[in-house]
Amino acid sequence: xxxxxxxxxxxxxxxxxxxxxxxxxxxxxxxxxxxxxxxxxxxxxxxxxxxxxxxxxxxxxxxxxxxxxxxxxxxxxxxxxxxxxxxxxxxxxxxxxxxxxxxxxxxxxxxxxxxxxxxxxxxxxxxxxxxxxxxxxxxxxxxxxxxxxx
Numbered sequence: 215x216x217x218x219x220x221x222x223x224x225x226x227x228x229x230x231x232x233x234x235x236x237x238x239x240x241x242x243x244x245x246x247x248x249x250x251x252x253x254x255x256x257x258x259x260x261x262x263x264x265x266x267x268x269x270x271x272x273x274x275x276x277x278x279x280x281x282x283x284x285x286x287x288x289x290x291x292x293x294x295x296x297x298x299x300x301x302x303x304x305x306x307x308x309x310x311x312x313x314x315x316x317x318x319x320x321x322x323x324x325x326x327x328x329x330x331x332x333x334x335x336x337x338x339x340x341x342x343x344x345x346x347x348x349x350x351x352x353x354x355x356x357x358x359x360x361x362x363x364x
Contacts, residue, residue: 261329261331261332261334262331263329263330263331263332264287264288264329264331264332264334264336265285266285267285267286267288267336268283268284268285268286269283269284269285269286269291269294269295269339270282270283270284271298273302275302275305277301277305278298278301278302278305279297279298279301280298288329288334288335288336288337291336291337292324292337295324295337295339295340296322296324296340298340299322299324299340299341299342300322302322302342302344303320303322303342303344306320306342306344306346307320307344310344310346313346314348314349315346315347315348315349316346316347316348316349317344317345317346318345318346318347319344319345320342320343320344320345321342321343322340322341322342322343323340323341323343324337324339324340325337325338325339325340325341326338
């Protein structure tokens with residue numbers, strides 16, 4: 215779960231001490247720093263670190279995007295990483311159906327970070343978790359459940 219930078223956790227003091235300009239309170243939570251605020255970060259409107267950041271899938275699923283390192287702008291990273299993780303959700307659900315398994319739950323977590331050079335928040339990656347189980351029949355439960363008839 216993402217928290218706004220100025221959430222009262224004390225993190226804002228650490229960032230301000232390092233010269234990072236924080237997004238203004240009362241906004242939409244975590245968001246990209248505006249161009250005016252970027253200029254306050256050293257007169258730069260673009261950051262070399264952000265411009266060279268690349269994303270690559272770390273899973274063993276060859277049917278999803280980002281099989282080779284790919285640049286995504288910080289403004290587009292949230293949408294693209296979320297879409298990529300949805301590919302994993304869809305593939306794992308289809309795999310469970312093919313194998314006759316039941317999906318108990320699926321979760322997607324997006325990880326965030328703050329660029330050390332320009333202070334811009336960005337989506338650093340994501341993780342999809344799927345938990346399945348085989349189908350359970352009454353025969354499978356025989357001897358494990360006590361039925362009482364009166």
